[in-house]
Amino acid sequence: MARGATIKLDVFRCRPEDERGTFRSYDVPYREHWVVLDALNWIKDYMDGTLSYRWSCRMGVCGSCGMMINGQPALSCAVFLKSYYPNSIRVEPLSYFPVDRDLMIDLEGFLAKLKSIKPWIIHEDEKPLEAGEYLQTPGELAAFKQYSMCINCMLCYAACPVVGAEEDFLGPAVIALAQRYNLDSRDQGAEERSVAIDADEGIWGCTFVGECTEVCPKQVDPAGAIQRAKVASAKNWYSKLLPWGER
C-alpha cells in the first residue's frame, strides 16, 4: 500500500426537503484497520460536517450504524475498508425506510410495529413479590435465547423484499422478537400477540426469501423464527377443528 493512499466513498446525500438523493464522492485516507464508520467519521470531522448518520458503540452492540454498503445491509462499524480497497465503496441509508437525512432513516414505523406485538413478558397471574423470582431451567432459557440477541439494527428489514413491497408487513425482527417472548416459559402472552402475528401483515406475509437471516449480525435467524411461528399457528388452527380441540 502506497503511503498516503486514499479510498473513494460515494455517500448518499439527501435533505428532508429533497425528493431524491444524490451521491457525493469523498477521498478519505486508507487505513487497513479502519471500518466504514471510521471513514464516515473522518469525512464529518475533516471534510463535510453536514454529513448525518447514526452511530454509538462502534462494536456491533448498539445496532444504530446500519447502512447499505455496496448494496448489502451491514453495520458500518463491522465492515473494513480493506475488504473493498482499492475499489470505491457506495454507502446508502437502509433500504425501504423513509430517509430523514443523508444516511439517517425514520424509525417511527418500525417502533410502532414493535409495540404492536407487546415485546414484554405477560403473566397470566402476577405472583406477589415475596413469592420470589420466576425460575427457568437452562433448557427453557435456550428455547428463546437466540431470538433475544436481536439488537434492532433493522438490517433484516433492508434485506427483505416483502418489507419493500408491503408497507404494513411486520417484518423479520419484530416477528422474531414476538417468538422470543412466546417461547419464554415465564410468558403467557402468545394469544394476545397472535392478533398481530397471525395476520397477513404478520407471519403469513413472509415468503421465506431467507436474506434476513443471512444479514443478521447476531445470528438471530429471523427467517427460522417466522417459519416456526407459521408451523405453530397452523397446528393451533387445525387443533381447533378437532372435536376435542380447544375453541
Next chain:
Amino acid sequence: MKNRYMTPLGWYWFLQRPAFRAFMAREATSVAVAGYLVFVLILLNAIGDGPVAYDRVVVNLKQPLAVFGHVLVFGAALYHSITWFNLTPKAMPIYIGEDRVADFWAAILMGYLPWLVVSAVVLWAVTR
C-alpha cells in the same frame, strides 16, 4: 409533512442479489410442478376415454418435445424438492432433549429419507 425519499423496490428486485435469484428460481419451479399436474389430469381423462385415447397420448409422449418437457419438469421438481428439504429444519427444528439436531441430519430425517422410501415403494409397485 411531505413524503420523504425511500429506496424504491423496483420490478427487477429479484435480479439484484444471488439469494433473490435463487428464491425466485425455487418459486418458479412450482409453476412447472403445477403444470405437470394438469398433464396428469389430461392423462387420467384419456384413460377414462378408453384404450384408443390412452394409446394416442402414449404415442405423443414419445415425441422429442414431450421428452424434453418431462426432463425439464423433472429438473424443476428436483430443484424444488431439494431446496425445500434443506429449508425444512429451519421451520421444524428437531430436539433431542435440550440439544438441537444439526440441520443437515434433520433435513435427511424429515426430507431425504422419506423421499427415498416413498420412491422405492413407487418403484417396487411399478416394476413388480
